[in-house]
Amino acid sequence: MTKNSENNFAYFSFSDVLLKTISPVYQQYREIFAATMQGIFIGELTVEEGLDIVVQKVNKLLDDYYEENPVK
Numbered sequence: 553m554t555k556n557s558e559n560n561f562a563y564f565s566f567s568d569v570l571l572k573t574i575s576p577v578y579q580q581y582r583e584i585f586a587a588t589m590q591g592i593f594i595g596e597l598t599v600e601e602g603l604d605i606v607v608q609k610v611n612k613l614l615d616d617y618y619e620e621n622p623v624k
Contacts, residue, residue, distance in 0.1 A: 577617050584609045 588606050591597040597605070 577613060580613055581610060584613070 584606060588597065588602045591605075592599060592602040
């Protein structure tokens with residue numbers, strides 16, 4: 553295994569742990585990001601509009617998550 557492939561393996565292992573830990577929130581974040589980036593790439597959104605959408609949706613997603621799972 554090369555050094556680069558070892559780093560990639562560590563990254564993907566961490567991503568797997570993250571997905572299992574906060575899977576619903578992380579999955580929704582990925583969907584928001586992917587859909588917004590697609591809109592930017594095909595020209596439906598400007599970068600500024602896309603950034604605003606991602607920020608608004610992710611903030612709402614996190615607000616909902618922490619409302620249901622308060623930090624103790």
